[in-house]
Amino acid sequence: MTQQDSIRSGLTRRQCLAGAAALPLFTILPRRASAAEFTYKLATGQDPSHPVNKRAQEAIDRIKAATNGRLEIRLFPANQLGSDTDLMSQVRNGGVEFFNQASSVLSTLVPAAGIVNTGFAFDDYEQVWKAMDGSLGKYVRSQIEKVGLLTMSKPWDNGFRQVTTSTRAINGPDDLRGLKLRVPSAPMLSSLFTSLGASPTPINFNEVYSALQTKLVEGQENPLAIISTARLYEVQKYCSLTNHVWDAYWILGNRKAVERLPKDVQAIVLREFDRSANDERADTQALSKSLRADLQGKGLQFVDVDKKAFKAALAKTSFYKDWRAKFGDEAWKLLEEGAGALA
Template sequence: MTPNKTPTAGLSRRQCLAGAAALPLFAILPKRAHAAEFNYKLATGQDPTHPVNKRAQEAIDRIKAATNGRLEIRLFPANQLGSDTDLLSQVRNGGIEFFNQASSVLSTLVPAAGIVNTGFAFSDSEQVWKAMDGGLGKYVRAQIEKVGLMTMSKPWENGFRQITTSTKPVNTPDDLKGLKLRVPSAPMLSTLFTALGASPTPINFNEVYSALQTKLVEGQENPLAIIATARLYEVQKYCSLTNHVWDAYWILGNRKAVDRLPKDIQEIVFREFDKAADDERADIAALSKSLRAELQGKGLQFIEVDKKVFKAALGKTSFYKDWRAKFGDEAWALLEQNTGVLA
């Protein structure tokens, strides 16, 4: 008995191929995900565990979802694509589309950005956000955009900076005399510590740990979140809570890259980075309360200092007078509207 045959059992190979050719192409090819219209990069200098990167990634994910995959942004943390100064050049020339930059380093390109770093100007976060979400922040954003960059959101929180050392604790301004202290490539911080008698040494952040480890410098200054996520407590012994400078983070965009995006996508990007800014600010506020105990547990010794004594010592120098002349009366007036008279 002859077995039953399927309808195609007797067809030749040529007939099968001919039949397949009659089918639409999508029916025989595997399905592929739609490629994004725009593929952009966001670079940061912070460790992947820092709130900047956590909130930036969340914003990136929301942007992809809200644009139905039309815009994909890839995050590159921890100076993977270069030092802060390298990345600032890259975002200007379009090598990367977005970059998170601290005001202190941005001031090398946009001097007005450094006004928020004026030594011992802000007393607390309430003062800071009143200024940065008001007239002073608006002024700084306008100056940034004059150099061809775009600010993609309200400023994010870097935080108040503290001094750490490996050789001796800093209790008073006199303890800064001759201290070899790493600072970012930021004129404000160099002049601040020079005025107080220290020996500031500009070093890019990606080289800070090794500079401290090899004793090229004795100390450094950064917010507690950076001291924790960059593990600087491993190569430092003391932390003096000076709050000597407050610093912002700005998400910067290459203007041509942003202008290439359709208006609806631009609006989504601005919206989501603004939301991320609020979330990151809250993260840093919470961390500033919890990190002290955590870092103490890792062996870092904290010193409470009288900040008024440091500010008074700075006021005896020409520091405030010199910087007022550099920033100009308009910018200085916007600063003092929130901080009170600085002298």
Template sequence: MTRIRFAPTRRSLVAGAAAVPLVTILKWPAGAAEFELKYATGQDPTHPVNIRAQEALNRIREATAGRVEIKLFPANQLGSDTDLLTQVRNGSVDFFNLSSLILATFVPLSGITSLGFAFKNYEQVWAAMDGELGAHIREQIAKTPIFTVSRIWDNGFRHITSSTREIKGPADLNGFKLRVPPAPALTSLFKALDAAPSPINFNELYSSLQTKVVEGQENPLAIIATTRLYEVQKTCSLTGHVWDGYWVLGNKRAFARLPGDLQAVITRELDRSALDQRADIASLSDSLKSDLQGKGIAFVDVQQDAFRRALAGTSFYAGWKQKYGAQAWDLLEKVSGKLG
């Protein structure tokens, strides 16, 4: 099915439309979008990634005078994350925001940003992702049928929740049945810490916790809140074990069919919403903790250095350095400092 629809008439373009005021752009006939596209996400409609994405799509429609209409499909409406990755690769979905962790199943290097305890704070994260490491990862993604449409969005630092034991230190993870996304970096991390990680797709997470298939899971606070995981979990340990981001991925062939000025508008507006969404996640951190406490979640403070020491005593970092290669590892350690 073809979703990019070319109007049979009036195909003239307004040169430089992305850079001129909206009032100077010729109006496209009402209800006659020249290009109709799909943008899928896995997150709840109330999550900042969807709120800010919809704002970007509204601005794109306005800035292109209705020529580009992008419809948002949140909450895995069009399939699981792994299904949607296939769809954006084959072009049945045009844009898809995907965790760098899950993208690593297709582009292995993308998982380097979520290496266990690599980043200590957001200053390090954005220095890496808006700098040389991020550019290197983009190059690797672009060697496939997909590419990154905008700056990376924020999924936050991930924390461990549990319905059984409290996770206070590395020893508490021994044998702990933990849901992880289908992401090699996280599976490897928790195996190194002697946990029992189970890769499960996000759309099956709640039911897996509810039916005790797993004891716990790990996600940023925004995900824990918007997907109501507090209903099936008791404690949240503030491990901050990895940072995760969302790449907005586009199908190359579909994007190439758009005139250059429309491509520029899409990237510009998604970049703007990426920065807005990053600010949302940062401001939500404190308020989400209070909200989740009010819904029954007990927070457990941990000493991250204890986890780092336990991890450094394994072959975890050496193994991933060999996998990612010296160039990528050097770019990471420029920001994170020496690992292992």
């Protein structure tokens, strides 16, 4: 049982009554909202308009109300407190208490987190949530805990990733050859595109727009929600709907900061971030359906590709064999339970 499972089990009625009886009267009287016992920060890399920040703020507001102002969490979106890699260090040392991180980037610290990004593993959301709300998600959470971080909810949805370019349309796997493509600092994505003949270049997200604008790279890959909110359509011409990788967002907590909170407050935090996870998942899936028309209106040209052709090209390389060896048979079996057999 993970730390989160223990928290989620809640307090027994006897524990609650005994704890209340032991407190001085003034501690159980209603608190003014301004009298926060704990003031924490939640940092994200996404634009304020992204569903992650909308739903995170709603969770924060509910947490403050449900704890009667005991815990106040302040949201810092759009890499205000540093790049993704900077923030991963900050949340580990306690400079930031909570942080939203994609599995693809988290894999640089927790290699097992990258298994969800295995190229062309998931066909649709039914497969994704079967795996992530089941055994595979539980396994990844347990691996994250080993580095001193806690997952504060079920995984949120970063969406299926698509390839955009400024120089040429990507119609099939052969078109990727030699393409200078920005990827996050994520071994899985670098490996995937290297296997398909591209030239992946890791760049922090807060530098992506300028890298595309100055033609340091020709293209990039991200979910449609990110392409929209980061206005990448302004510096890209084509979008190929490859669905090459699904990615998760994890709300991560510094272990000491979380354990410093009273048990009842911890339970509220987990409950409300879980609720917002469900809302954000629905938002992202709805956006993925509506954004194509919106982005087309802004000049982005969409290319419908044969995803099976990309997967078949990948299967001819050592990609799946190599990553199975890295993750191990146990983890790979959990992936295939949700996604189906991989070459």
